[in-house]
Amino acid sequence: MSDTPVAGASPLPPPASASASAAAASSPVARSLRGYSRWRWWELVLFAALPLSWLLLPGQALLLNEIAIVALFAISLDLILGYAGIVSLGHAAFFGFGAYTAALFAKNVMPDPIVGLAVAIAASAALGLATSVLILRGSDLTRLMVTLGVASILYELANKLDWLTGGADGLQGVVMGPLTVPFTTLKGFDFDLSGRTAYAYTLVVLAIVLFVSRRLVHSPFGTSLQALRDNRLRAASIGLSVPLRLVAVYTYAGAIAGAAGALLAQTTGFASLDVFDFHRSAEVLLVLVVGGTGYLYGGIFGAIVFKLLHDLIAAWTPQYWNFWLGLFLVVLVLVGRERFVRPWTWFRVQRKQ
Amino acid sequence: MSTVLATRSLVKRFGGLAATNDVSLAVERGARHALIGPNGAGKTTLINLLTGVLEPTSGTITLDGTDITSLAAHLRVRRGVVRTFQINQLFNALTPLSSLALAVSVHQGTSTRWWRALGADAAVAAECEVLLARFRLADVIDQPVHSLAYGKRRLLEIAMAFACRPRVLLLDEPVAGVPEGERQEIFETIDALPADVSILLIEHDMDLVFNFAKTVTVLVNGAVFAEGDVATISRDPRVKAVYLGEGDGNGAAGAGAHG
Numbered sequence: 001m002s003d004t005p006v007a008g009a010s011p012l013p014p015p016a017s018a019s020a021s022a023a024a025a026s027s028p029v030a031r032s033l034r035g036y037s038r039w040r041w042w043e044l045v046l047f048a049a050l051p052l053s054w055l056l057l058p059g060q061a062l063l064l065n066e067i068a069i070v071a072l073f074a075i076s077l078d079l080i081l082g083y084a085g086i087v088s089l090g091h092a093a094f095f096g097f098g099a100y101t102a103a104l105f106a107k108n109v110m111p112d113p114i115v116g117l118a119v120a121i122a123a124s125a126a127l128g129l130a131t132s133v134l135i136l137r138g139s140d141l142t143r144l145m146v147t148l149g150v151a152s153i154l155y156e157l158a159n160k161l162d163w164l165t166g167g168a169d170g171l172q173g174v175v176m177g178p179l180t181v182p183f184t185t186l187k188g189f190d191f192d193l194s195g196r197t198a199y200a201y202t203l204v205v206l207a208i209v210l211f212v213s214r215r216l217v218h219s220p221f222g223t224s225l226q227a228l229r230d231n232r233l234r235a236a237s238i239g240l241s242v243p244l245r246l247v248a249v250y251t252y253a254g255a256i257a258g259a260a261g262a263l264l265a266q267t268t269g270f271a272s273l274d275v276f277d278f279h280r281s282a283e284v285l286l287v288l289v290v291g292g293t294g295y296l297y298g299g300i301f302g303a304i305v306f307k308l309l310h311d312l313i314a315a316w317t318p319q320y321w322n323f324w325l326g327l328f329l330v331v332l333v334l335v336g337r338e339r340f341v342r343p344w345t346w347f348r349v350q351r352k353q
Numbered sequence: 354m355s356t357v358l359a360t361r362s363l364v365k366r367f368g369g370l371a372a373t374n375d376v377s378l379a380v381e382r383g384a385r386h387a388l389i390g391p392n393g394a395g396k397t398t399l400i401n402l403l404t405g406v407l408e409p410t411s412g413t414i415t416l417d418g419t420d421i422t423s424l425a426a427h428l429r430v431r432r433g434v435v436r437t438f439q440i441n442q443l444f445n446a447l448t449p450l451s452s453l454a455l456a457v458s459v460h461q462g463t464s465t466r467w468w469r470a471l472g473a474d475a476a477v478a479a480e481c482e483v484l485l486a487r488f489r490l491a492d493v494i495d496q497p498v499h500s501l502a503y504g505k506r507r508l509l510e511i512a513m514a515f516a517c518r519p520r521v522l523l524l525d526e527p528v529a530g531v532p533e534g535e536r537q538e539i540f541e542t543i544d545a546l547p548a549d550v551s552i553l554l555i556e557h558d559m560d561l562v563f564n565f566a567k568t569v570t571v572l573v574n575g576a577v578f579a580e581g582d583v584a585t586i587s588r589d590p591r592v593k594a595v596y597l598g599e600g601d602g603n604g605a606a607g608a609g610a611h612g
Contacts, residue, residue: 029482032450032495033472220458221467227444227455234442237404238456238517239430240464294446 037218046297047210050203054196061195067307068202069264072209074287074299076256081285082293083217084249085229086135089144089281090151091257093131096276098124098258100158103171103271111177113191113201117262124258125251132250136243148278155276170272174265191267198267205263209256210296216252217296225249226294286329292337357382357551358403358434358521363412365395365402365575372398373409374575380521384551387566391595395575396555397439400523403553404436405429416521431460433520437510439529439555445499449490449509452498453481456516480516488512488542504535508542521551528558540565563587571595 053064073095080086102120110116134146158165165171178188179201189197216222228235228242235242265271274280283306291302313324332340339345358380365373372395380386388396401407403414405426414422421429444452454471457480458464471477485491488508493501498509511527527543528536540561546552556562562569562583569586571579579592586592 027478027482029450029485029491029494030472030475030478033454033478033481034470036451036472037470215470216467218470218472219467220455220464220469220471223447223451223455223471224459224464226446227452230444230446231442233406234438234444234513236427237430237436237438237442238513239427239459241425241427 043214043297046300047207050207054200054203058194058196061199063307063311065195065199065202065267067303068199068206069260069267070284070287070307071300071303072202072206072263073257073260073284074291074302075209075213075296076253076260076299077284077288078293078296078299079213079217079225079256080250080253081288082295082298083222083229084225084246086246086250087140087143088135088147089278089285090147090149091284092276092278092280093147093151093154094124094127094254094257095261095264095280095284096151096154096158097127098261099265099271099275100165100171100261101258102262103174103265104164106174106176106266107171111175113176113179113266114182116176116266117205117259120262121255121259124261125255127258128251128254129247131254132247135250136246148281151276151278151281155273158273158276165271168273170270170274171265172270174269174271176266176269191269195267202263202267205259209259210300213256213296221245221248286325289329290332290337355382356380357384357417358553359415360399360403361413361415363399363402363414364410365398365407366410371575373402376412376572376575376577378570378577380551380553381568382551383548384553384568385566386552386568386570387554387556387562388570388572389556389562390572390578394572396572397525398575399572400436400525400553400555403523404434430517433518434523435514435517435519435521436523437514437525437527439525441506441510443498443506443509443513445497447498448495449498449501449505449512450481450485450494452509452513453484453490453516454478456513457481457484460516460518484512484516487545488515489538502535504531504538507531507535507539511539511542515546519550521553522546524552524554524556526555526557528556528561 054061057064073091076094077088077091080088098120101123102116105116105119106113131150134150135143138146159167161167162169176191178190179197180186180188189200191197217225224235224240224245227238228240228245232242261275264275287302287306288298289302290305291298291300309325309328310321313321317324335346356379360376360378363373363376363378364371374395376399378399388399390396398407402409405421405424409422412422413420416429416432416434421432421434424432444455447455451471454477455464457477458466458471458474461474461476461480463474463477485494488511490505490508490512493505498506501509507527511524514522524543528539531539536558543552543554543565554562554566566583569581569583570577571586571592573595578595579586579589581589
């Protein structure tokens, strides 16, 4: 900062030196700036609801596990789409890569789930790093095509390399070892049919990812992602390296999508071509559209609504699930999410401001 | 006085058109330098070349004698060559405070932090406070940028550039499109910029140019047409003929249309 005095009658005296920083810490500006990253009450409710759902709904563990995995996958997409503005129609590339890596690791190397998860995360991050160069240039349309292409390539590779992946049959009979708690002497927990161990495992991973991602989006780095989403030209004009930041967030998002895929493979003991399929990429995008982008928790709310809706409609009319889903999406987008969750405003006459 | 930013025989061709034609320009330390010329004279193209948004066809650009002709745009900013835009280029979903805090963190070297919150840094907050007061944004710190009044957005446009600790500040029509009543506020903040920052100003508003600038360069058809101190340029009959005469109505209309 230049030490030239501020001309004119400024309402706030400029802190002249570092010693003034302490005084500035209680200024309205400092308080506002800290407020951007303050925990909101509903965030705390949501974090508290994670373990409560495990305790209070023991019979629903399988469904909840599925929801939590989709939520994790959607959070990953939100980081690149909602925060950094990178559109993707092939996010299943990372999900599937993580799933196959975890399944192959358990089958061929060792059955420990946590080591397998770490390996899958590392592999998916590497895939994110390698493919991030493809999304740096071009328009949104080229990014849609390139991401779709990468997922298709991996799908076909998994199909063709049947000596490794089992081809169209998938990797069957992946036996996971018991879940041990690191740095303790607790006896391992077996993945049982009720899915409660699996759900606890997924929940812990989800909570860690949420917490770390929350730190990330409120940091200078996270703010810079939103800045370059809004205006890349200006982001460069304040001295930010746009490509490096896109590479970083794409790699991180790849790692999280890989974790989601790995959790699916580990908790179901199965990986098939379905994890790379286009419908996965499309579904996670729909989940995020339902839950909302750019505030980190959209993936969770979206996954809950989407899965419950799916189960509800499928039980009622299994043939026409897609029809009702389509109708729901059209209404949601036309009405707008803000108004959709506030039904009491639907029929109110709009007043001009 | 010593030269901070200089170009030598700078040329930029778009197909057959030379938008910048053999321009050699020197911006002195602490300059109050205006760049004027009729619409299409190549003023914004020259700014784009200086800041690295465009690459020149030939010629060199130096900062303190160091060649920066092929340096990436964001690295030039870090060396102190910073610009504002004729059409607002802001982060619409952020607030003025978070926009400035981000720019400040880049130049305090903390923008790659991903574990600590942007607001956890007292040094960033302290610098933002000074910036918000200087650019009269203290009463709108938490409003989303897209909802700000146009004059405030123009001020933020300059504030974000100033947050980058410029050595040379390139102002591209800072009052373009701003209603008459809100211009004064912007004039005053520009006048109050520190004397050690060199300023190159593009402006159609002749009141601002002649009140603010000490040196004036006139561009016509991409080339330097005349250069000198304000008094000389304002009396130069050739300048009056090419610019003030025909450009007056044009310029005002153009400035309005860009808003």
